[in-house]
Amino acid sequence: MSLAVTGIGELVTNDPHLGIVHDAAIVVEGDRIAWIGPSSQAPAADSRLDADGAAVLPGFVDSHAHLIFAGDRAAEFGARMAGEAYTGGGIRTTVAATRAASDDDLRRNARRLVGEALRQGTTTIEIKSGYGLSVTEEARSLRLAAEIVEETTFLGAHVVPAEYAGRADDYVDLVRSEMLEAVTPYAKWVDVFCERGAFDADQARAILTAGAKRGLGLRLHANQLGPGPGVRLAVELGAASADHCTHLDDADVAALSGSDTVATLLPGAEFSTRSPYPDARRLLDAGVTVALATDCNPGSSYTSSMPFCIALAVREMRMTPAEAVFAATAGGAAALRRDDLGIVRVGARADLIVLDAPSHLHLAYRPGVPLIRTILHNGVPQ
Numbered sequence: 001m002s003l004a005v006t007g008i009g010e011l012v013t014n015d016p017h018l019g020i021v022h023d024a025a026i027v028v029e030g031d032r033i034a035w036i037g038p039s040s041q042a043p044a045a046d047s048r049l050d051a052d053g054a055a056v057l058p059g060f061v062d063s064h065a066h067l068i069f070a071g072d073r074a075a076e077f078g079a080r081m082a083g084e085a086y087t088g089g090g091i092r093t094t095v096a097a098t099r100a101a102s103d104d105d106l107r108r109n110a111r112r113l114v115g116e117a118l119r120q121g122t123t124t125i126e127i128k129s130g131y132g133l134s135v136t137e138e139a140r141s142l143r144l145a146a147e148i149v150e151e152t153t154f155l156g157a158h159v160v161p162a163e164y165a166g167r168a169d170d171y172v173d174l175v176r177s178e179m180l181e182a183v184t185p186y187a188k189w190v191d192v193f194c195e196r197g198a199f200d201a202d203q204a205r206a207i208l209t210a211g212a213k214r215g216l217g218l219r220l221h222a223n224q225l226g227p228g229p230g231v232r233l234a235v236e237l238g239a240a241s242a243d244h245c246t247h248l249d250d251a252d253v254a255a256l257s258g259s260d261t262v263a264t265l266l267p268g269a270e271f272s273t274r275s276p277y278p279d280a281r282r283l284l285d286a287g288v289t290v291a292l293a294t295d296c297n298p299g300s301s302y303t304s305s306m307p308f309c310i311a312l313a314v315r316e317m318r319m320t321p322a323e324a325v326f327a328a329t330a331g332g333a334a335a336l337r338r339d340d341l342g343i344v345r346v347g348a349r350a351d352l353i354v355l356d357a358p359s360h361l362h363l364a365y366r367p368g369v370p371l372i373r374t375i376l377h378n379g380v381p382q
């Protein structure tokens with residue numbers, strides 16, 4: 001089956017040669033893009049979708065989300081907005097709720113959030129574990145995540161669970177041996193929350209290198225709550241992404257700029273923890289590849305909205321609208337080391353969004369407005 005999307009007023013390709021093109025059309029065959037060119041020359045196809053002058057861009061690639069959990073932490077958010085600080089300690093509240101939930105409850109909640117994200121233009125989303133924190137619970141979280149998405153990440157080292165209080169190194173040993181073995185069939189990536197109060201650089205290195213030996217790709221929660229060794233460790237180990245990057249010194253920026261490690265910025269977390277935003281401008285000016293993601297989780301960032309993150313990045317992080325849209329599409333794909341996503345080129349996956357607007361500028365210009373008119377996911381209109 002083929003589908004021609006015609007009458008595209010502005011096509012954001014993210015292709016270094018094509019850039020943004022006007023009056024364009026795309027032909028999709030099955031789940032792939034088969035042709036791109038001027039709208040007037042679009043070949044015949046089995047069906048047609050008239051964009052009617054609207055902007056079309058690749059679907060958003062949300063490379064950082066924590067969707068296997070139960071319950072919410074609205075009360076914690078309320079307390080924070082009344083002046084309390086975010087410490088990450090609330091993670092244990094969600095661990096208790098998640099352990100008590102059935103497979104069906106966890107599956108239903110994750111599918112609800114994936115659907116919510118899709119309606120806002122997200123056609124790829126990564127899902128991390130990290131609210132199980134035992135061998136069986138982490139394996140369960142990843143088994144459920146792998147039922148739903150392709151990009152799954154083992155975050156057994158999210159915090160030290162209550163039953164290991166005062167025995168962090170014993171927990172690290174469990175994570176890098178038995179737990180890693182139990183999740184490997186379901187996980188593509190391994191991640192560690194490398195932060196004061198969570199795991200230090202030596203602990204993170206031990207877990208990540210054990211994951212790499214089992215063939216998992218590496219990513220790291222780094223420099224979210226304060227300065228620290230996380231970003232440099234991510235670069236040293238060749239991680240695909242260092243996520244958060246809120247507190248960086250010059251050496252961190254230099255390390256990122258000479259590397260293939262993407263800096264994934266998560267402004268929903270700064271919004272929801274009322275913290276200073278990361279300085280995207282400084283990273284972009286240093287030549288670092290920047291991704292934007294939601295960090296959707298019940299504690300520090302309970303949003304599934306990539307348009308909201310784009311608007312925050314433009315308003316609060318000194319990104320241009322074009323840079324923010326690139327970071328939310330091609331940047332996310334780079335953070336997942338995927339060359340078939342986040343780009344409009346022949347052979348790429350036919351994940352596209354048609355905006356209810358003539359230009360990508362409107363995503364930041366009209367914050368909070370539902371601007372996604374039509375979504376093509378794997379070539380299928382949703």
Ligand code: NIG
Pocket residue numbers: 066088090091094193221224269295297298299300301
């Ligand atoms: O990315 N930083 C650690 N993990 C999450 C927060 C999870 C939570 O508070 O439940 C984050 O912000």
Ligand code: FE
Pocket residue numbers: 064066221295297
């Ligand atoms: Fe996170």
